[in-house]
Amino acid sequence: MKRYAGITAISRFLPEAKLTNIELSEIFPEWSAEKIYEKTGILERRIAAENTMASDLATQAAVKLFDGTGISPDSVDFLLFCTQTPDYLLPSSSCLIHQRLALRSDCGALDINMGCSGFVYSLSVAVSMIESGMVQRVLVLCADTYSKLIQPGDRSVMPLFGDAGAAVMVELVESEKPCIHGFAFGTEGNGAKNLIVHHSACKKEYSEKSVFRDNSGEYRSAEYLYMDGPEILQFTLQKVPVLCQTILEKSQLDLDAIDLVVLHQANRFLLDALRKKLKVKQEKFAIELELTGNTVSCTIPLALIECIRKGSLKPGMTSILAGFGVGYSWAGCVIHSGEIRAFI
Known part of the structure; x- marks a missing residue:
């Protein structure tokens, strides 16, 4: 060992x-x-x-x-x-x-x-x-x-x-083998404007009442979160399938060897679209956001907890984890899970 x-x-x-x-x-x-x-x-x-x-x-x-x-x-x-x-x-x-x-x-x-x-x-x-x-x-x-x-x-x-x-x-x-491996990453800073809080740190882009006009022509406060949903959807559907394929190649695995796919839990519509594009069976694809929503960096850990509790993630299983969003930024890996204790 x-x-x-x-x-x-x-x-x-x-x-x-x-x-x-x-x-x-x-x-x-x-x-x-x-x-x-x-x-x-x-x-x-x-x-x-x-x-x-x-x-x-x-x-x-x-x-x-x-x-x-x-x-x-x-x-x-x-x-x-x-x-x-x-x-x-x-x-x-x-x-x-x-x-x-x-x-x-x-x-x-x-x-x-x-x-x-x-x-x-x-x-x-x-x-x-x-x-x-x-x-x-x-x-x-x-x-x-x-x-x-x-x-x-x-x-x-x-x-x-x-x-x-x-x-x-x-x-x-x-x-007997690495437990967490096959890491793959990606970044496209030109998508930063599509998920942003403009006035959240030192840079102040808008002076007049901290208001800006978004892509739909509506005025918004630069102090709050702005998300261009259609652009985020397009980015995700384009990048995540490539990310998952890269993870599999780096891990020298094929999709049949994966027991569970746990993606960032953004919303069900997006997850359903990704599942179909990835051609993953429903029983091998985690959707665990009904009672928590999109909790940003927490969605994958929270989904893992629910999968452990429900028995869909067991010791010895091989899973893909992948997150994507603000930045634009994306990252994923493979985990071969041992005994993971989960607490709620």
Whole structure:
């Protein structure tokens, strides 16, 4: 037996407050609750309280993981925190979480500012650090509170996004073959304008009342999230099938060897379209967003938890993970899963 980096535990933390389709239909009378579900595949999404930050959700997910597994925080060698909704521009939110979890002073902490591809990017960093011999145990945290970025009454994004936190333990495990491999990445910065919060940091592109006109001619606040849905759809349908093929080639596998495909859980319409384009059977394709919505960097960990709970992901299975979105950015890999403990 050799030793490779593998996922050993996953946990999640969801805010208490829910935004249901019935509540959304009251905000948007032209859409019934049934129509919202038909378009998105989402029944409800969790919304963080005003004073609850992404770092809080990530910290709670980590505490749940420590409590469930019995792993000591003292044994963590490095903390990675993936978010696009940090507490501050500086300091790094990972440093704040490090303090709250009482990790060792010689435990590194790093923020990763990525969106829907962020979990796979974070996983690649963790695997690289472990298999290079730099560290042995990495705590990967993901959390986003996109609800704080949504303009009130914006029906293009309000029905999609929910808030969540996730914690994933990546560490050295004994295995006959690599547990996480076949990483593939991609970037197209010319798509940045199609999923953006213009006035979210130091650059201020619009001076007059922070308002801009979008591609449909509507005026929008530059302080909130803007998404060009049709452009994002086109990008995804073009890039994700190529990404999955690249992952298979790098892993020297064919699609028949894959037991489960877990993509970023954007919305059901998009996932159904990707499944058909990839020619994956329904029973091998994860769709797990009904009760959480699109939780950005958390969607893949949350989907893995549900697949473990339902028995569609078992030890010994081989899965493809792939995230895609804001940036434009995309990333994927193969995991050969061992015993992964899941906590909700």
